Structure formats: structure tokens, C-alpha cells
Amino acid sequence: NKKYILGLLNSSLLDYIFKISSTNSNVNGYEVDNLPIIIAPEYIQNDIENLVNKLLEEKQKQDYSSNLCEQYEDKINNIVYKLFQLTEDEINCIENS
Numbered sequence: 168n169k170k171y172i173l174g175l176l177n178s179s180l181l182d183y184i185f186k187i188s189s190t191n192s193n194v195n196g197y198e199v200d201n202l203p204i205i206i207a208p209e210y211i212q213n214d215i216e217n218l219v220n221k222l223l224e225e226k227q228k229q230d231y232s233s234n235l236c237e238q239y240e241d242k243i244n245n246i247v248y249k250l251f252q253l254t255e256d257e258i259n260c261i262e263n264s
Contacts, residue, residue: 174215175204177240178247183261207250218243 175181181202189198207215222239248258 168212168216170216170219171207171212172204174219174243175247176202177243179244179261180247180251180253183264186264203251205250211246211250215243215246218246 176199184202185194185198188201218239222236222243225233225235225239253261
């Protein structure tokens with residue numbers, strides 16, 4: 168599911184992992200290959216896909232005063248944190264970095 172993968176790759180967790188493992192902002196294929204990707208159950212993939220669709224729709228409106236984008240991103244991040252079974256301390260470390 169491409170939108171599921173899109174949601175994972177743009178999550179705070181994978182962004183954090185990329186930042187600590189990369190020396191620059193240029194993304195190479197081997198760096199993407201080294202990111203942890205969990206194949207979630209279909210219902211979780213569908214949840215993330217639906218949120219990604221809503222997020223993309225909202226961004227197309229270009230109404231940057233809306234906080235819906237941030238809400239959708241937060242929901243995706245929370246699903247990803249649960250998927251990777253992160254503790255509250257780990258989540259706080261990522262969120263505050």
C-alpha cells in the first residue's frame with residue numbers, strides 16, 4: 168500500500184531515525200533501505216492510508232490557517248508509535264528533538 172508507506176516515511180519516528188543516521192539531508196536509496204518498515208495488519212494500513220488521503224486533500228486546499236493537517240499528522244504519528252511499540256519516554260524523546 169503506497170499511501171501506508173508514504174505515511175510511515177513521513178512520520179516523526181522515521182524522520183527522527185533518518186536524522187540520527189544520516190549526515191546530510193540528501194536521501195540515498197541505501198538510506199531508505201535501512202529504515203525500519205513494519206508491514207502492519209490491513210486495518211492499520213487502511214487507517215494510515217485514510218489519514219494520508221485526508222492530509223493530502225487538506226494540503227491541496229492550501230488553507231494553511233487550518234490545523235487539520237497537524238491533527239492528521241499527529242494521528243499518523245500516534246499510530247506509528249503504537250505500531251513500533253514505543254514507550255512514552257521514547258515518544259517524548261522523538262517529539263522534543
